[in-house]
Amino acid sequence: MAGSAVDQRVARPRADALRNRERIVVAAREAFVEYGPDVPLDDIARRAGIGNATLYRHFADRRELIRTVTLSVLIRTIDEAEAALAEEATAFQALRRFVHTAADERIGATCSLLSGWVDVRDPEFVEARVHLEQAMEALIEAAQRSGELRPDVAVGDVIVAVTQLARPLPGTGCLGIDRFVHRHLELLLDGLSTPRRSELPGTAATFEDLRAYGEDCR
Template identity: 55%
Template sequence: MTTTAESARPAGSARTPKLRADASRNRERIVLAARDAFVEHGADTALDEIAKRAGVGNATLYRNFPDRVALIHEVAVLVKNRVLALAETATAEADTPDGDGPFDALQRFAHASVEEKVGGLCALFSNHVDPYDPELTDIRKRLQAAVGGLMERARVAGELRPDVESGDLFIALSQLTRPLPNTSCRLHDGFVHRHLQIFLDGLRAPAASVLPGRAATFEDFQPEN
């Protein structure tokens, strides 16, 4: 947001880029602090506490986000965009001729994605974010294409078992990043990557068993009409 003071400065003012960079960093710090606070304490976390975590004043938080709904929406956008960026990076790595294969790229994506703590935010997004928001819908479609394409590359290469889909992966990422009841988040985090690797090993071809039921698809996560 451009303040009156900023708009009054000459276009070539040396201070303007620095202020804009500072404002951008403050905004990101607020959103990341909100993400962590919402995972730990839920949607009712005091905004003052989030500002304190972010290392900014209350006025800075409210200047960027007039209310809780706006902040939660921005957390959803940030987290989903960061997961999308990870998927697109993994896809680019999988397409590199001298890379180590699409399944390894898929594993790197999965391990990096759990750091975004999506499972701990599922209830927050479901209850407080418009699922039909155009920006989030676009991110969701791009994420579906990126992860689905990455898994298809691994499947064609004979590295991924044929009876799994992107929905199976997202269920695992969601469940593994959901804080366990009556335990500290720190204790839970210590086991996430270990248990994720156990799951990923189960995705490798050839399959060691026949899976019951059907594969979960990305469409299973879409909002109901």
């Protein structure tokens, strides 16, 4: 019994530390999306409900926090893509679930923090990016094989739409946009489903197209 009590006393601070770290990451993600990467770290600590010292025990500086937040969003989005495809009854329903979850994760707004703050050649980021691309392409291909997703779109089309819709309106800095986002995501999904109702201009966008576009805009 005594040993068990000691084990619990030892384990509790570790569990508390993990919870605090997760609270910081969630609060930082929301703050970065609302106010940008320069938001005061003290504001993030207050939002997380912890003291400044606790934040700095977990993250030495802003760059480390941004790296962790961005990597966390990528990993959570990968997990959701794989879970949706494995658990939903149809491939298109899996795509629907993933699209809404990716919007909730603020993947587009958060990943824009990469620029100037995170080394995109970081092996962990390279691995996560490749894994996410594979998971998303599996969703798209499954939905097209089932005949539910129109054949003239590609994964890049979905990424562009989700990232644009999930960002707060310019000048608002407001996460209340959610009540509009999910409504308009359903409109997007209606447009992605078969039978297609229009001819799309241009060609389907791939991840390679998006990367090339990003390089051109630098």
